[in-house]
Amino acid sequence: MSSNTTDNTGYKSYLEEDGGRKGIFKWILSTDHKRIGLLYLYAMMGWFCIGVVLGLLMKLELIAPGKTLMEAQAYNATFTVHGVIMIFLIVIPGLPAVFGNFMLPIQIGAKDVAFPRLNLFSWYIYILGGILVIISLFGNGPPDTGWTFYAPYSFKTGTNMLPAALGAFVLGFSSILTGLNFIVTIHRMRAPGMTWFKMPLFTWTLYGTAWIQLLATPIIGITLLMVAGERILGIGFFDPAKGGDPLLYQHLFWIYSHPAVYIMILPAMGVISEIIPTFAKKTIFGYKAIVLSTLAIAFVGYFVWGHHMYTSGMSGTALWAFSLLTFIVAIPSAIKVFNWISTMHKGSISTEVPFLWAASFIFIFMIGGLTGLVLGSLATNVHVHDTAFVVAHFHFIVFGGVGFAFFGAIHYWFPKMFGRKYDPSWARTGWITFFIGFVTLYGPMFYLGVKGMPRRYYDYLDEFHGPNIISTMGALIMVTGFLIILVNLIKSARHGEKTTEMNPWGGTNLEWQVPTPPPLENFDEIPVIDKAPYKYD
Amino acid sequence: MTETIAHHDEHRDDEASKLGIWLFIFTELLLFGGLFVTYAVYRHAHPQAFHMAAQQLDVVIGTINTVILLISSMTIAMATTAIQKKDKRTTLILIVITLVLALVFLINKYFEWGAKIDHGIYPGSPLLEELGSGDTLFFGLYFFMTGLHALHIIIGMVLIAVILVRVRKGKITFDNFQLLENGGLYWHLVDLIWIFLFPLLYLIT
Ligand code: HEM
Numbered sequence: 139m140s141s142n143t144t145d146n147t148g149y150k151s152y153l154e155e156d157g158g159r160k161g162i163f164k165w166i167l168s169t170d171h172k173r174i175g176l177l178y179l180y181a182m183m184g185w186f187c188i189g190v191v192l193g194l195l196m197k198l199e200l201i202a203p204g205k206t207l208m209e210a211q212a213y214n215a216t217f218t219v220h221g222v223i224m225i226f227l228i229v230i231p232g233l234p235a236v237f238g239n240f241m242l243p244i245q246i247g248a249k250d251v252a253f254p255r256l257n258l259f260s261w262y263i264y265i266l267g268g269i270l271v272i273i274s275l276f277g278n279g280p281p282d283t284g285w286t287f288y289a290p291y292s293f294k295t296g297t298n299m300l301p302a303a304l305g306a307f308v309l310g311f312s313s314i315l316t317g318l319n320f321i322v323t324i325h326r327m328r329a330p331g332m333t334w335f336k337m338p339l340f341t342w343t344l345y346g347t348a349w350i351q352l353l354a355t356p357i358i359g360i361t362l363l364m365v366a367g368e369r370i371l372g373i374g375f376f377d378p379a380k381g382g383d384p385l386l387y388q389h390l391f392w393i394y395s396h397p398a399v400y401i402m403i404l405p406a407m408g409v410i411s412e413i414i415p416t417f418a419k420k421t422i423f424g425y426k427a428i429v430l431s432t433l434a435i436a437f438v439g440y441f442v443w444g445h446h447m448y449t450s451g452m453s454g455t456a457l458w459a460f461s462l463l464t465f466i467v468a469i470p471s472a473i474k475v476f477n478w479i480s481t482m483h484k485g486s487i488s489t490e491v492p493f494l495w496a497a498s499f500i501f502i503f504m505i506g507g508l509t510g511l512v513l514g515s516l517a518t519n520v521h522v523h524d525t526a527f528v529v530a531h532f533h534f535i536v537f538g539g540v541g542f543a544f545f546g547a548i549h550y551w552f553p554k555m556f557g558r559k560y561d562p563s564w565a566r567t568g569w570i571t572f573f574i575g576f577v578t579l580y581g582p583m584f585y586l587g588v589k590g591m592p593r594r595y596y597d598y599l600d601e602f603h604g605p606n607i608i609s610t611m612g613a614l615i616m617v618t619g620f621l622i623i624l625v626n627l628i629k630s631a632r633h634g635e636k637t638t639e640m641n642p643w644g645g646t647n648l649e650w651q652v653p654t655p656p657p658l659e660n661f662d663e664i665p666v667i668d669k670a671p672y673k674y675d
Numbered sequence: 676m677t678e679t680i681a682h683h684d685e686h687r688d689d690e691a692s693k694l695g696i697w698l699f700i701f702t703e704l705l706l707f708g709g710l711f712v713t714y715a716v717y718r719h720a721h722p723q724a725f726h727m728a729a730q731q732l733d734v735v736i737g738t739i740n741t742v743i744l745l746i747s748s749m750t751i752a753m754a755t756t757a758i759q760k761k762d763k764r765t766t767l768i769l770i771v772i773t774l775v776l777a778l779v780f781l782i783n784k785y786f787e788w789g790a791k792i793d794h795g796i797y798p799g800s801p802l803l804e805e806l807g808s809g810d811t812l813f814f815g816l817y818f819f820m821t822g823l824h825a826l827h828i829i830i831g832m833v834l835i836a837v838i839l840v841r842v843r844k845g846k847i848t849f850d851n852f853q854l855l856e857n858g859g860l861y862w863h864l865v866d867l868i869w870i871f872l873f874p875l876l877y878l879i880t
């Protein structure tokens with residue numbers, strides 16, 4: 139493996155190795171972790187397009203007060219389905235399912251994950267969950283509860299929310315099995331010499347994420363089952379009329395759903411920790427600090443769920459305890475930001491496309507994190523709770539975080555995955571358009587929230603009109619950027635210039651030492667690892 | 676791993692699959708954990724009603740079922756030992772006994788539930804509404820928890836039935852019995868959950 143390109147004679151990449159199957163069966167019956175990663179990618183791309191259209195529809199509705207496009211009920215359904223798709227079908231599986239599947243085994247020098255068939259099975263469960271979500275759109279009409287399915291409305295609404303909740307339950311199953319697979323893979327299949335502290339950081343964050351997937355997801359599972367019992371049998375757990383407690387629902391929901399935001403963001407941090415050193419040509423600053431802060435986030439993240447419920451009714455003690463813990467959990471995230479910036483300091487930075495995404499990630503993520511602290515402190519939270527401010531906050535964090543990292547990841551690993559190059563100038567145009575659109579779209583919502591515009595309404599007072607126009611313009615710009623990126627990537631994946639260059643960016647991890655695109659089982663010979671990651675001589 | 680070297684035609688890692696099943700067991704415990712939390716909250720809110728309602732449950736059937744599950748856990752564990760001694764016949768017998776015990780458990784449960792429903796006690800029933808929130812919540816939890824547990828019994832039975840077939844076909848052998856051991860672990864989990872449910876619902880009054 140001394141030359142930087144692959145010798146083509148007789149070489150078969152995973153894309154050519156079809157296991158004797160034809161057409162679509164090459165994909166949907168393959169247990170190759172790389173093909174499964176791409177299966178997730180394609181499914182998610184479809185969902186994402188639907189989610190974006192729904193988001194855009196909401197923004198168009200909000201371009202002026204009163205009814206513009208749709209009535210209140212249609213708007214309620216739109217934000218619910220938008221939320222369900224974006225959260226359960228995209229950002230929660232997101233990076234682990236696509237890039238984790240593709241890269242994790244390669245990064246640790248393994249031929250596949252520990253349970254390849256279970257891995258394919260997880261994808262089928264994912265698809266089943268998606269089908270349930272689609273079913274919820276028919277019958278009595280799409281659900282209108284919000285993706286949070288809060289009781290008691292979730293069992294009172296006449297809309298078809300049950301399939302959507304069951305869809306979320308099933309998707310949780312897929313998430314659990316993927317996490318389980320990754321934990322076992324990392325424990326059992328690291329190449330000789332790859333000690334824990336020689337593992338790439340993306341793998342580390344997948345490891346932390348996998349534990350959260352495993353330990354938090356069952357709670358939402360049982361909670362959604364209880365809601366189903368409520369709807370079908372009228373069992374009474376969350377029904378105040380029968381002595382049940384809707385607040386208990388909120389607790390159980392957030393016991394999962396706050397850790398879930400770390401399922402989303404940890405792998406994103408891992409991607410950024412891969413991209414920054416590669417393009418700064420410098421060893422990552424504070425490798426161990428990043429690892430430990432990852433684990434700290436995964437752990438402390440379990441104990442802050444109450445910050446979603448400051449105004450729901452909790453004891454004063456619970457309030458300040460949750461607030462304190464929320465502040466504590468922000469520390470390890472901030473540590474990572476310092477790590478990334480210190481890595482860039484005095485590096486020889488090349489501003490290739492993946493780096494642009496990573497750098498803008500840091501910017502966006504900081505805004506999201508700092509506004510999280512505004513939400514985390516009690517007094518300010520009461521003022522902005524359930525306003526557009528919250529929507530802006532979590533879009534900066536979740537969309538800005540996971541979305542920017544996802545685009546960074548795909549532009550980083552694209553040549554490796556597809557064996558083709560993309561057009562960098564279109565990619566840059568797409569990035570800057572997207573970035574400008576993003577800030578214009580969500581920036582004004584902070585202001586609107588502080589001024590008191592509530593979230594989840596199709597209508598608003600006249601005084602909020604101006605910033606809403608700007609915000610909708612931002613949405614149009616951002617979607618334009620997204621289309622540029624999407625078209626560029628799809629075109630490049632099909633017709634882009636072929637490449638067999640093993641290491642186009644000068645990365646140090648194992649994925650850059652296997653042929654492009656990788657062969658079926660990644661390695662002819664399992665490598666022996668003898669040096670720490672991210673070493674540039 | 677010595678086993679992996681012995682079988683290099685296929686990739687096999689018994690440690691990995693054992694780790695996998697343990698992790699899965701954690702998730703199952705957490706699934707029921709959500710219900711235990713709910714139970715704790717409502718017991719705290721309605722101590723008197725829970726006290727009275729628990730006395731309505733049939734401790735005798737509950738005890739019998741507990742013993743049945745404990746024995747079935749023992750038989751499946753013994754099956755794992757028997758297969759390692761290359762005693763296929765005993766293995767098969769023990770697995771069948773396990774399955775029969777599981778079935779008896781379900782039959783008992785069926786009659787227990789039936790009796791309650793005959794008395795007008797089931798989720799959403801008018802009688803419960805009359806009795807008030809404490810009873811509604813207690814019996815809601817009773818049906819939900821034992822129902823979910825029964826579902827796990829059924830899943831466990833399917834798993835054990837698959838294992839039975841594989842032992843018969845000689846796919847599970849003295850040097851390749853990880854599936855049997857994992858099935859046993861899962862069965863112990865089902866048992867363990869019952870060990871929690873039994874005192875919470877039947878004994879603490
Ligand atoms: C610096 C760290 C963070 C802090 C202090 C923080 C704080 C908060 C608080 C207090 C709320 C509740 C606001 C309210 O409803 O009144 C909230 C909402 C939310 N946060 Fe964060 N957050 C942080 C990071 C994250 C991350 C990393 C993610 C995901 C990747 C995230 C996703 C969300 C989401 C989705 C919501 C909205 C939930 C809903 O629909 O009500 N946050 N955040």
Ligand SMILES: [Cu+2]
Nearest residue numbers: 396443445446
């Ligand atoms: Cu939270």
